[in-house]
Amino acid sequence: xxxxxxxxxxxxxxxxxxxxxxxxxxxxxxxxxxxxxxxxxxxxxxxxxxxxxxxxxxxxxxxxxxxxxxxxxxxxxxxxxxxxxxxxxxxxxxxxxxxxxxxxxxxxxxxxxxxxxxxxxxxxxxxxxxxxxxxxxxxxxxxxxxxxxxxxxxxxxxxxxxxxxxxxxxxxxxxxxxxxxxxxxxxxxxxxxxxxxxxxxxxxxxxxxxxxxxxxxxxxxxxxxxxxxxxxxxxxxxxxxxxxxxxxxxxxxxxxxxxxxxxxxxxxxxxxxxxxxxxxxxxxxxxxxxxxxxxxxxxxxxxxxxxxxxxxxxxxxxxxxxxxxxxxxxxxxxxxxxxxxxxxxxxxxxxxxxxxxxxxxxxxxxxxxxxxxxxxxxxxxxxxxxxxxxxxxxxxxxxxxxxxxxxxxxxxxxxxxxxxxxxxxxxxxxxxxxxxxxxxxxxxxxxxxxxxxxxxxxxxxxxxxxxxxxxxxxxxxxxxxxxxxxxxxxxxxxxxxxxxxxxxxxxxxxxxxxxxxxxxxxxxxxxxxxxxxxxxxxxxxxxxxxxxxxxxxxxxxxxxxxxxxxxxxxxxxxxxxxxxxxxxxxxxxxxxxxxxxxxxxxxxxxxxxxxxxxxxxxxxxxxxxxxxxxxxxxxx
Numbered sequence: 001x002x003x004x005x006x007x008x009x010x011x012x013x014x015x016x017x018x019x020x021x022x023x024x025x026x027x028x029x030x031x032x033x034x035x036x037x038x039x040x041x042x043x044x045x046x047x048x049x050x051x052x053x054x055x056x057x058x059x060x061x062x063x064x065x066x067x068x069x070x071x072x073x074x075x076x077x078x079x080x081x082x083x084x085x086x087x088x089x090x091x092x093x094x095x096x097x098x099x100x101x102x103x104x105x106x107x108x109x110x111x112x113x114x115x116x117x118x119x120x121x122x123x124x125x126x127x128x129x130x131x132x133x134x135x136x137x138x139x140x141x142x143x144x145x146x147x148x149x150x151x152x153x154x155x156x157x158x159x160x161x162x163x164x165x166x167x168x169x170x171x172x173x174x175x176x177x178x179x180x181x182x183x184x185x186x187x188x189x190x191x192x193x194x195x196x197x198x199x200x201x202x203x204x205x206x207x208x209x210x211x212x213x214x215x216x217x218x219x220x221x222x223x224x225x226x227x228x229x230x231x232x233x234x235x236x237x238x239x240x241x242x243x244x245x246x247x248x249x250x251x252x253x254x255x256x257x258x259x260x261x262x263x264x265x266x267x268x269x270x271x272x273x274x275x276x277x278x279x280x281x282x283x284x285x286x287x288x289x290x291x292x293x294x295x296x297x298x299x300x301x302x303x304x305x306x307x308x309x310x311x312x313x314x315x316x317x318x319x320x321x322x323x324x325x326x327x328x329x330x331x332x333x334x335x336x337x338x339x340x341x342x343x344x345x346x347x348x349x350x351x352x353x354x355x356x357x358x359x360x361x362x363x364x365x366x367x368x369x370x371x372x373x374x375x376x377x378x379x380x381x382x383x384x385x386x387x388x389x390x391x392x393x394x395x396x397x398x399x400x401x402x403x404x405x406x407x408x409x410x411x412x413x414x415x416x417x418x419x420x421x422x423x424x425x426x427x428x429x430x431x432x433x434x435x436x437x438x439x440x441x442x443x444x445x446x447x448x449x450x451x452x453x454x455x456x457x458x459x460x461x462x463x464x465x466x467x468x469x470x471x472x473x474x475x476x477x478x479x480x481x482x483x484x485x486x487x488x489x490x491x492x493x494x495x496x497x498x499x500x501x502x503x504x505x506x507x508x509x510x511x512x513x514x515x516x517x518x519x520x521x522x523x524x525x526x527x528x529x530x531x532x533x534x535x536x537x538x539x540x541x542x543x544x545x546x547x548x549x550x551x552x553x554x555x556x557x558x559x560x561x562x563x564x565x566x567x568x569x570x571x572x573x574x575x576x577x578x579x580x581x582x583x584x585x586x587x588x589x590x591x592x593x594x595x596x597x598x599x600x601x602x603x604x605x606x607x608x609x610x611x612x613x614x615x616x617x618x619x620x621x622x623x624x625x626x627x628x629x630x631x632x633x634x635x636x
Contacts, residue, residue, distance in 0.1 A: 029304055030182055030228055031070035031293045033063060035077045036262030037284035039084025039114065039406075040097055042325045045285060045421075046410040047359065053310075054286040057317035057325060060104050062289045062309050064318065070293070072180035075105055077138070078262035079188070079234040080112030082126075084285070084406055084424055086346060086417050087328055089336035089433040092122045095130035095137070096328045102136035103324060107177050109138045110188025110232040111145060112263060116201035118427045120147075120158040123201075124165035131168055141232065143173045144211035145190035148204040158202050173215055176223055182296075183227045185219040187212070191235025191245045194263050199516065208235065208245070209252045216255040226296065231256045236264030237272065237279065250274035257301050258292065267308065276300055282308050336433065337416065340561060349413040351567040355578045357408045364402035364462040367455075367477065369584035371577045372408060373467025376400045376423070376563055380437055380509045381469055383562030387551050395439070396490060396506040397447065397470045401514050403463030404435075404559075414567060423560040426513055429545045435512040436556035437549040440533040440541060442518075445502040448488060449529040450518070451475070454584070455484035464517075467584075472497065474585040476594060482529060483600045486587065505538055511559045515544050 044055035067073055082088055082097045090096050101109065116123055130137045147162035148154040174187035189212050195205045212231065219229055231253075235245035246261040251274055259279045261268075267283040271292065278301070282290030293305040329346045337344045357372045380398040407421040426435035442450070454466040455475035473488035489497040490506075500506075510518075518531045533541045541547060549557040567573065587594070 028180070028182075028296050029293050030180075030184075030296060030301075031066075031073040031291065032184075032230065032258060032260075033066055033070075033073050033075045034260045034280060034282060034290040034292070035059070035286060036234075036260060036281065037080045037112070037265050038077065038097070038286055039080055039284060040082050040088040040091070040424075041085050041285040042087050042096070042100060042328065043085070043417075045407070046418075047408075050411060051312070053312050055311065055317070056100055056104065056286065057319075057322040058311045058315040059286045059289060060318035060321040061315050062311060063104060066289070066291055066309070070291075072182075073291075074177060074179060074184050074186075074230070075107050076186060076230065076232060076260060077101065077106055077109040078112075078232040078260040079110045080114045080262060081109055083114035083117050084421065086332045086336070086420050086424075088424060090328065090331045091433070092118055092125040093129060093335060094328070094331055095126045095133060096331070098126070098130040098137045099133055099135050100321065100324055100328070101138050102130075104321065106138035107184075108141055108175060108186045108188075108232065110140060110234060111142050111190065112234045113190070113194040113198040113201070114425075116198040116203065117425060118433070119200045120162050120202040121431075122427060124161045127165040127169040127171075137169075139175050139186075140169060140171045141174055141186055141188040142171060143187055143189060143215045144206040144208055145195070145201075145203045147202065152204055154202060154204060162202065174219060181226065183223050183225075184230055185223045185227060186230045186232065187215045187219070188232040189235065189249070191233065191249075191263060193236065193245065194234045208233075208249055212249060212253045212256070216253060220255060228294075228301070229255055229257045231259040233259050233261055234263045235261065237261050237266050237268070237281065238264060246279055247272060247274055250277040250279055258294070260290075269308070271303060271306055273303075278303060280306070286311050339432065339555070344416060346415070346417050348416045350416060350419065350564055351414045351571055351573060353409055353411050353414050353567075353573045355409075355573050355575070356411060357577075359408050360405055363405060363408070364465055367459065367465060368586060369580040369582075370467055371580060372422075373400060373402075373405065374469065374581060374583060375566075375573075375577045376405065377467050377469035379563045379566035380511075380559075382566045382569070383437060383557050384439065384509055384549055386565065387549055387557050389552070393507060395470070395509050397442075397468060398509045399450070399466050399468050399514065400511060400559075401463065401467070401517070402465040404511055404513055409573075414573075416564065419564045419567060420560045423511070423563055426511075426559075428512065428548065428556045428558070430556050432556065432558070434556075434558035434560050436558055437509055437562060438512055438515045438544055438547045439507060439509050439549050440515065440544075440547050441505040441536055441538065442508050442531060442533060443502065443538075444500040444504045444506060446531045447471075447500055447506055447508075448485065448502075449531050451485045451488050452482055452529055453531070456481045469583075471500075472583050472585070474587050476587050476589055478588055478590055479595055480599075483598075486594065486598060491583075505534065505536070508533075509549065512544065512548070515547075 041054050042056045044052040046052050082091050087096050147159040177184045189208045233246050237246050238244040256277045261279050261281045265284040266281040268281040272279040280292055282288040288308040291307040294301040295304045333345050363370045377398040377400050381395045384395050385392050404425055406424050427433050428436040451473045457464045472491055474486050475484040490500055
C-alpha cells in the first residue's frame with residue numbers, strides 16, 4: 001500500500017514537472033541584432049554637412065557592446081550587402097562583403113536585388129570566391145529566388161553555374177541557430193519589387209507569400225520548441241499600405257515572429273506589429289545597428305526593448321575589422337583602379353567642391369530640377385566628346401535617373417571613392433564593374449514621351465525621376481496624368497532654344513541601366529507612352545550592348561569615370577551647379593486655360609467621361625424630381 005502511494009506521488013510530481021516545463025521554457029528574453037542594405041559601405045561615409053556615419057569597424061564595436069549585454073544575441077542581415085562603394089569592384093573576385101561579415105560574426109544573411117547586379121556569372125564567382133577564401137562567411141538563406149531547374153523556363157548553362165555555386169556555398173531555405181536554449185529558425189524572402197529591380201538575375205521568382213507560408217509550415221514541423229521564427233525579407237515597407245510588401249507578407253503568413261525588412265532603406269523608430277509578427281528596420285549603410293529584445297511569455301513573444309544605435313563619430317573603430325578593410329582597399333587599388341590609370345588610389349582627391357548638393361534622398365523625394373543630376377548628365381556629354389575626339393558626333397541630349405544615383409557629393413575634396421559611390425551600380429559586357437554609357441537615337445516624339453514619363457511617373461515611382469542635359473521642359477503637376485508637359489525645347493551649346501521636331505532623330509547618351517529601362521516605359525505607362533531606342537538609321541535596337549560608347553583603347557566608357565573625368569577637368573566644381581538652371585520647370589497652376597491648353601486624347605477622354613457623368617447625374621436628378629411631383633399630384 002505504501003509502495004502504491006509512493007508511485008502515485010511520483011506520478012503526480014512528474015505530471016507537475018511536465019506542466020512546469022513549458023512555462024519555464026516560455027520565460028526569459030531573446031535579443032536580435034540586425035542590419036540591412038549595407039551596400040558595400042565598409043568605410044564611414046560623409047554626408048552633405050561634412051558629418052560621418054556608418055563604417056563596419058565602428059559597427060563591430062557596437063555589436064560587441066551589445067553582445068556583452070546580451071551574450072545569446074543573434075546577428076542577422078536582410079540583404080543588399082553589396083553594391084554601393086569601390087569595395088564592390090572586388091565582389092566577384094574576392095567576396096569582400098561576405099568575408100568581412102563572417103569576421104564580424106553574422107549568423108545569417110539573405111540576397112537582395114543588388115547581389116545580382118553582376119548577373120549570374122558575378123554572383124556565382126562571388127559565392128565561390130567566398131568559399132575558396134577559407135575564411136568564415138555567414139550562412140545565406142533564401143526560399144523563393146533560385147536558379148531555374150531542368151525543364152523550367154530560363155534553364156541553361158547560367159542556371160547550372162548558379163546551382164553549382166549555391167551548393168558549393170551551402171545556400172539554404174532556412175537554418176536553425178540555437179542560442180540560450182532557444183532555436184532560431186531563420187529564412188529569407190525576395191520581394192516583388194526587388195525581383196523587378198534585378199532584370200538580369202537569371203533567377204526563378206516564386207510567390208513570396210506562398211513560399212514563406214510553406215517554409216514556416218516546414219519549420220513548425222521540423223524545429224522543436226522553444227522556437228523563434230525570423231524572416232529576412234527583402235521586400236520593404238511603405239507608407240502606402242498597398243505597396244508595403246512586408247506588412248502584406250506578415251498579414252498573409254501565419255507563424256513569423258520577427259521580420260527584418262529591407263530594400264526600401266526604411267528607418268522604423270518603433271516596430272510595426274502585425275498580429276504576432278514584429279517588423280523592424282534600421283536604415284541603410286550601417287547608419288544604425290538595430291536591437292530588438294522580446295520577452296518569451298506563455299502567450300507568445302512580447303516587445304521588451306527596441307533600439308536603433310547610431311553608428312557615428314562617437315563610436316570607436318574595432319582595430320581588427322579596420323585592418324581588414326585596409327587590406328581590401330589595397331585589393332581595390334590593385335585589381336580595379338589600376339585599369340583607369342597609374343597613381344589612382346581609393347583616397348585620391350580629383351576635385352574640390354564648394355557646392356552644397358542635396359542628398360540622394362532629397363533628389364528623389366520631391367519632383368524638381370537637381371543641380372547634381374544636371375552635373376551627371378553633362379558629364380556624359382563631355383565623356384563622349386573625349387572618347388570620340390575628331391570623330392565626335394554631337395550629342396543632343398543626355399540623361400540619368402534618380403534610381404541610379406546612389407549618393408550625393410560632399411563639400412570639400414572629392415576623392416575617387418566619393419565619385420564612384422555616386423554612380424556605383426552595375427557591370428558591363430566586359431566584365432568590369434560599373435555600367436557603361438550607351439549612345440542611341442530617339443525620335444522627337446519619343447523624347448517628349450520621356451519628359452512625360454518624368455512628369456507623370458515620378459509621383460508613382462520616385463526612382464523614375466529623370467535629369468537631362470541639352471533640354472528644357474515645363475510641366476504642370478495639376479494636369480491630367482500623361483498630359484502634364486506644357487512646353488519643351490532643345491537647348492543648344494550656345495544657350496539658344498529650338499523646338500523639338502517629332503519625326504527627327506536625336507542622339508541621346510545615357511547609362512546602360514537607364515537605356516534598358518527606356519524600353520520598359522510602355523509597360524510602366526500602361527501602354528500609353530512608348531520610347532523606342534533606335535540606331536542612326538532609325539531602326540529599333542535589339543541589343544543595347546552593341547551601342548556602348550568606347551574609349552580609343554577599346555575599353556568601355558564607365559558612368560562613374562565619366563563623372564570623375566569631368567570633375568577632374570574642372571578642378572573646382574563650377575558655380576553653375578549651385579542652383580537650378582531652368583532645365584525642368586514646375587508650373588503648379590490651377591488656371592483652367594493652363595490645365596486644358598494643348599490637351600491630348602487622354603485629357604479629352606477624361607473630360608468627356610466627366611461631362612457624361614454630369615449629364616447622367618442631371619438626368620437622374622430630373623427623373624427623381626418628376627417622380628416626386630407625380631406622387632404629390634396623385635396624393636392630391
